[in-house]
Amino acid sequence: MTPKDLDSNMPGPSAQESSQTAVVKLTESISRRGFVGGASAAALTLAFTSPTLAKLPVAAQAASSANFEPNAWISIAPGGQVKLIIHRSEMGQGVRVALPMMLADELGVDIEDVEIEQAVADTKYGNQNTDGSTSIRLNWEPLRKAGAAAREMLTQAAANRMGVPANECTVTSGVVEHGGSGKTVSYADVVADAAALDVPAEPTTLDRASYRYIGKPMPNWDVPDIVAGKADFGIDTRMDGMVFASIERSPTVAGKVKSFDATAAKAVRGVRSVHQLEPNTAFFRMFGGVAVVADSTWAAMKGRKALTIDWDNGGASENSAAHRTQLDGLVEGEGKAFRSEGDFAAAKASAAKVMTAKYHAPYLVHAPMEPLVATAIVTADKAEIWAPTQDPKTAKDRLVQLLGLKPEQVTVNVTLLGGGFGRKSKPDFIFETALIAKELPGTPVKLTWTREDEIRHGYYRSQNAQKIEAALDADNNVTGWRHHTAFTSLVSTFAPAMNEPSGTEVDMGMTNMPYRFPAVQLEKSAIKSDLRIGWLRSVCNTFHAHSINCFVDELAEAAKMDPVAYRLKMLGEPRVVEFGSRDKPHGQDIGRLRHVIEKCAEISKWGKADLPDGVGHGFASHFSFLTYVAMAMKASVEDGKARVHHVDCVMDCGTFVNPDTVRAQIEGAVVFGLSYALYGSITAKDGAVVESNFHNYPVLRIDEMPTVNVHLVENTKPPAGVGEPGVPPVAPALANALYAVTGKRLRDLPLEGQLA
Amino acid sequence: MAITFQVNGVERTLDIDDDTPLLWALRDELELTGTKFGCGMNRCGSCTVHVDGTARRSCVLPISRVADKSVTTIEGLSTDGDHPLQIAWQEISVPQCGYCQAGQIMKAAELLSSTPEPTDDDIDTAMRPNICRCGTYQRVRKAIHVAAAEMSKAPGQADGTAAGEV
Ligand code: FES
Numbered sequence: 014m015t016p017k018d019l020d021s022n023m024p025g026p027s028a029q030e031s032s033q034t035a036v037v038k039l040t041e042s043i044s045r046r047g048f049v050g051g052a053s054a055a056a057l058t059l060a061f062t063s064p065t066l067a068k069l070p071v072a073a074q075a076a077s078s079a080n081f082e083p084n085a086w087i088s089i090a091p092g093g094q095v096k097l098i099i100h101r102s103e104m105g106q107g108v109r110v111a112l113p114m115m116l117a118d119e120l121g122v123d124i125e126d127v128e129i130e131q132a133v134a135d136t137k138y139g140n141q142n143t144d145g146s147t148s149i150r151l152n153w154e155p156l157r158k159a160g161a162a163a164r165e166m167l168t169q170a171a172a173n174r175m176g177v178p179a180n181e182c183t184v185t186s187g188v189v190e191h192g193g194s195g196k197t198v199s200y201a202d203v204v205a206d207a208a209a210l211d212v213p214a215e216p217t218t219l220d221r222a223s224y225r226y227i228g229k230p231m232p233n234w235d236v237p238d239i240v241a242g243k244a245d246f247g248i249d250t251r252m253d254g255m256v257f258a259s260i261e262r263s264p265t266v267a268g269k270v271k272s273f274d275a276t277a278a279k280a281v282r283g284v285r286s287v288h289q290l291e292p293n294t295a296f297f298r299m300f301g302g303v304a305v306v307a308d309s310t311w312a313a314m315k316g317r318k319a320l321t322i323d324w325d326n327g328g329a330s331e332n333s334a335a336h337r338t339q340l341d342g343l344v345e346g347e348g349k350a351f352r353s354e355g356d357f358a359a360a361k362a363s364a365a366k367v368m369t370a371k372y373h374a375p376y377l378v379h380a381p382m383e384p385l386v387a388t389a390i391v392t393a394d395k396a397e398i399w400a401p402t403q404d405p406k407t408a409k410d411r412l413v414q415l416l417g418l419k420p421e422q423v424t425v426n427v428t429l430l431g432g433g434f435g436r437k438s439k440p441d442f443i444f445e446t447a448l449i450a451k452e453l454p455g456t457p458v459k460l461t462w463t464r465e466d467e468i469r470h471g472y473y474r475s476q477n478a479q480k481i482e483a484a485l486d487a488d489n490n491v492t493g494w495r496h497h498t499a500f501t502s503l504v505s506t507f508a509p510a511m512n513e514p515s516g517t518e519v520d521m522g523m524t525n526m527p528y529r530f531p532a533v534q535l536e537k538s539a540i541k542s543d544l545r546i547g548w549l550r551s552v553c554n555t556f557h558a559h560s561i562n563c564f565v566d567e568l569a570e571a572a573k574m575d576p577v578a579y580r581l582k583m584l585g586e587p588r589v590v591e592f593g594s595r596d597k598p599h600g601q602d603i604g605r606l607r608h609v610i611e612k613c614a615e616i617s618k619w620g621k622a623d624l625p626d627g628v629g630h631g632f633a634s635h636f637s638f639l640t641y642v643a644m645a646m647k648a649s650v651e652d653g654k655a656r657v658h659h660v661d662c663v664m665d666c667g668t669f670v671n672p673d674t675v676r677a678q679i680e681g682a683v684v685f686g687l688s689y690a691l692y693g694s695i696t697a698k699d700g701a702v703v704e705s706n707f708h709n710y711p712v713l714r715i716d717e718m719p720t721v722n723v724h725l726v727e728n729t730k731p732p733a734g735v736g737e738p739g740v741p742p743v744a745p746a747l748a749n750a751l752y753a754v755t756g757k758r759l760r761d762l763p764l765e766g767q768l769a
Numbered sequence: 770m771a772i773t774f775q776v777n778g779v780e781r782t783l784d785i786d787d788d789t790p791l792l793w794a795l796r797d798e799l800e801l802t803g804t805k806f807g808c809g810m811n812r813c814g815s816c817t818v819h820v821d822g823t824a825r826r827s828c829v830l831p832i833s834r835v836a837d838k839s840v841t842t843i844e845g846l847s848t849d850g851d852h853p854l855q856i857a858w859q860e861i862s863v864p865q866c867g868y869c870q871a872g873q874i875m876k877a878a879e880l881l882s883s884t885p886e887p888t889d890d891d892i893d894t895a896m897r898p899n900i901c902r903c904g905t906y907q908r909v910r911k912a913i914h915v916a917a918a919e920m921s922k923a924p925g926q927a928d929g930t931a932a933g934e935v
């Protein structure tokens with residue numbers, strides 16, 4: 014129980030309840046589109062570069078606009094129609110609902126009455142990278158202040174109109190009411206007046222108790238379109254005169270086209286042209302290849318298959334078995350130390366016993382259900398892109414360089430994303446589309462990647478090896494902890510010379526290992542990779558949470574203690590610690606971590622559950638993206654395969670905006686985590702990726718889906734990440750559950766094939 | 770070669786290569802983009818449509834094979850997006866990104882037409898071909914049960930066929 018934690022007696026609704034309460038009917042007035050073509054060109058003037066500062070610079074009013082636009086997110090037309098701008102990308106995490114909930118609450122309008130519009134890439138929105146589980150936590154202050162500023166201005170204008178003091182007025186559903194007289198003025202009536210006022214520098218946000226939307230489940234308003242097949246994803250972009258492209262890329266990143274013969278490709282009905290693309294290391298290490306442009310997607314794909322290409326593989330040579338041997342060797346040696354407390358060597362020298370475990374995890378790829386796709390129109394002085402991108406701003410900035418245009422000549426529109434998981438913040442597919450479109454000036458070009466393209470030309474989660482050693486005294490108390498990790502840094506994609514895992518990568522789940530051991534020694538080593546490395550949902554937390562949670566389970570057993578009790582003992586008393594960059598800015602609150610562990614033990618009936626024969630209960634906990642998660646998993650082995658029956662999860666992500674999407678993210682995290690725990694493995698042969706589609710890169714299917722019970726901790730702490738923190742505890746909870754039934758410590762991922 | 774078939778109750782004739790998968794004919798030629806491309810090799814179910822009432826993976830179904838047949842896509846499952854499955858999907862907030870969901874719903878519609886009161890096992894068996902990378906499986910199961918219960922109350926719609934299907 015943590016002293017500062019307000020929640021313990023205020024559990025969130027059960028999973029059962031959430032589905033029921035989520036049925037909030039939205040009226041037809043909600044604009045569900047507001048995507049492509051809806052770019053509001055009207056001058057919006059407010060911008061901030063550091064959302065965390067939560068400062069609203071004073072905005073100069075847009076003289077040319079009749080709308081009231083006090084900042085980049087709010088536009089109210091003279092007739093009163095409210096439009097809210099969404100500057101982050103929607104990929105199923107509910108940002109198109111959550112951001113308007115925050116704005117509508119502070120603005121004091123009914124969310125049913127607002128229109129939403131997806132932002133194009135623009136500096137005025139600050140960071141638009143929908144990545145790192147940041148959309149709520151980085152926008153919580155600035156967006157509420159943006160809403161509050163508009164509310165204060167509209168209230169002032171209404172008060173002026175009524176001839177009353179603004180501080181005697183209240184706002185309900187866009188109507189300002191003067192308490193004393195009962196007089197009312199609607200926002201719609203004072204739009205122009207409000208626009209003439211100064212934007213308050215320090216608007217006051219509302220008391221939480223007055224929020225109507227924040228904290229309550231709200232359905233995603235794209236759902237009616239989604240279930241009717243009308244929602245437009247990137248792949249659905251359609252334009253008159255559009256042509257369709259498919260690219261045969263080099264099997265290796267460094268590879269180049271030596272020569273190619275397109276005679277057969279050009280003979281395919283519907284094929285229009287063929288274009289060679291050069292690899293470009295400066296632009297996210299984009300691949301070289303040959304693009305086929307045709308009248309339809311199918312003709313482009315067929316034409317592409319008919320190409321004959323002679324490749325220079327660029328000297329790539331990586332083979333996975335050898336790569337693994339090299340990684341294993343690295344962690345046996347000494348790495349570069351990055352956290353040291355006490356004297357591990359001395360602890361080991363005087364240990365009664367030393368326990369050692371080595372872990373291995375392969376490359377992983379994202380496999381969002383919508384493959385990579387983009388549409389572009391490029392002319393000599395203009396480029397416009399429509400893409401399911403997580404990071405339109407970076408795409409735009411780099412396109413400016415790639416195409417040699419000015420920022421105002423490049424527009425990047427964001428469509429709905431059919432999943433992202435980190436892959437769609439890499440703009441290589443957008444660059445490719447733009448380069449092809451540049452050769453066909455004025456013609457809309459849609460480039461569609463196949464699944465094989467996506468699996469083989471990814472930015473992979475690194476292959477990784479780790480070794481953990483613990484020195485124990487005669488009573489099995491740990492006197493020293495040494496942990497060595499080895500992998501290729503994702504920085505290598507941008508700086509090939511990068512020769513060590515970066516600080517921020519090891520800080521994800523390793524530096525901030527929370528257990529108190531008298532001596533701690535953490536080391537890292539690097540390995541070169543022929544593949545492109547990138548961030549994938551939860552990034553390095555995936556492998557670090559795995560090894561630590563599994564090894565702590567072993568230590569508990571050695572100490573003859575229950576794994577949950579052991580965790581709590583080794584965490585020690587509630588306090589706030591800070592180990593590395595990923596614990597900033599709030600620190601890691603051991604009290605909150607203890608709380609999710611205790612709560613999860615309680616709701617999962619840990620140690621008291623009536624487990625059927627052959628079913629094991631496994632536990633894991635992890636702090637990432639400033640969120641605390643504990644997970645208990647029931648699993649068994651059936652026909653040589655792991656079978657997961659039930660998952661209990663407790664998450665403390667601080668203040669949350671839409672509990673229904675938070676729950677959905679945890680349900681999805683369990684699926685994502687089990688997919689890689691059981692099956693995920695990308696391998697390389699001669700520097701090229703071997704796997705190609707869902708038959709050899711399987712993911713979890715519905716018949717393998719456990720029931721998932723989610724408990725959300727309610728408190729008023731600052732909002733923290735949601736999309737990623739549910740993932741890291743999944744694999745170790747499973748491995749620990751399987752140990753409980755098999756007695757085998759499986760330390761390699763994936764688990765598939767090791768249980769027979 | 771010209772191929773004539775019914776799509777959502779309307780007769781269409783396309784002059785395209787015989788081997789063109791139905792998926793791309795629907796998406797590129799007929800601009801029915803509700804049916805999605807996920808794998809192109811019969812592994813994910815994103816492209817599921819009904820052909821004469823049976824769920825088929827359109828990415829591997831050459832257009833020549835649907836000549837004179839009746840195809841129903843997500844756009845034609847109901848007149849107004851109000852098939853009991855589409856309503857249940859909204860009530861349960863099933864979709865995350867939504868990309869796989871047309872395929873999920875079309876597959877589930879086939880299940881309910883043959884098995885009006887499916888068990889979890891029935892659902893798992895029938896829905897196994899359909900991948901959801903976002904992980905909405907728990908809600909898919911629940912929504913199918915909700916729709917099944919709703920359809921058992923309204924026998925007229927219980928066959929799960931499309932409004933436009935003949
Ligand atoms: S796209 Fe047809 S089964 Fe995957």
Ligand code: FES
Nearest residue numbers: 866867869901903
């Ligand atoms: S909802 Fe995203 S793939 Fe199913």
